Amino acid sequence: MSYITGLRRDMTEWTPQFIKSIDSELCIGCGRCFKVCVRDVLAYEEVDEDDSARGYMTVVHAGNCIGCQACSRTCGKKCFSFEPVAL
Numbered sequence: 001m002s003y004i005t006g007l008r009r010d011m012t013e014w015t016p017q018f019i020k021s022i023d024s025e026l027c028i029g030c031g032r033c034f035k036v037c038v039r040d041v042l043a044y045e046e047v048d049e050d051d052s053a054r055g056y057m058t059v060v061h062a063g064n065c066i067g068c069q070a071c072s073r074t075c076g077k078k079c080f081s082f083e084p085v086a087l
Contacts, residue, residue, distance in 0.1 A: 003084040016067025017082035022057050026079035029055035033071035033080070039064040042071065 006014050019041060034042045034057060041064045046055040072080040 002087045004087060015084050017069060018067045018085055019059055019062055019065045019071065020081045020083045022059060023079040023081070024056045024058070026077045027056035028077060029057060030076075031057070032074040032076075033057055036070045036074050039066060041065050 003015050006016060008014050022042075024045075029044060031044065034044065039061075041059060041061050042057050043060040044055055045058045046053075067082075069080075069082060072078070072082070
């Protein structure tokens, strides 16, 4: 299977890994990933449970993802999953 690839500055090939999903059980909703993503890929979702202020991040515009994985690098809980895009 062939994937979308790009070139690094040193002209080596790179296969970007685009956001697939966020594990809502692991995510604590801290928002660090939201702050580093300038592409409007993520949004905060609040859980409506009796007086609970729990929330988590969701993928709302996956098509805006450029595959940089900055969101995952800032996440202490490692709740992101990624995949390359097949041609």
